[in-house]
Every structure is written in C-alpha cells, then in structure tokens.
Amino acid sequence: MSVLPTPLISTSPDRLGGTPVFSGTRVPVQSLIDYLEAGHPLDHFLDEFPSVTREHAIAVLELAKQALLTPAA
Numbered sequence: 001m002s003v004l005p006t007p008l009i010s011t012s013p014d015r016l017g018g019t020p021v022f023s024g025t026r027v028p029v030q031s032l033i034d035y036l037e038a039g040h041p042l043d044h045f046l047d048e049f050p051s052v053t054r055e056h057a058i059a060v061l062e063l064a065k066q067a068l069l070t071p072a073a
Contacts (some may be wrong), residue, residue: 004053004055004056004059005023005024005056006023007023008022008023008056008059008060008063009021009022009023009029009060009063010022010023010024016028022051022052022056022057022060023056024051025049025051025052026051027049027051027052029060031045031049032045032052032057032060032061035048042054042057042058045057
C-alpha cells in the first residue's frame, strides 16, 4: 500500500510558475485533466507520467469531484 502525499496538490512560484502539480512531482494536474478530456484512459496518462501513482491520480480526481459536488455554505 502506497502512502499518498499530503497535500495531494502543491504550488510554488519556483516550480512551473506556480502551476498546481501533483505533490512530490513536476507533473501539472492540468495534464491529467487534458488527457482525460481528450478521451485517453487513465493508464495512458500514468504511462506518460510514471512519477504519478494510480492512487495519487485517483485521489486528485476525488478531490476535484468533492469540490464540484459539495454545496457552497
């Protein structure tokens, strides 16, 4: 069982100009969204970006899902 980084996503002005990336990598979260939007399977993204684990990618997608589906207070 792998341990996911906390937080799942990080930003830094020194890394890719502050672009949100998968924590512990230089892989932009936008890349995952772009792959899925283009109709590519998650496995294709993972093959192209081996520094991102399946668990990490799914956790980020779950985070996005919660953000979109949680009613605003």
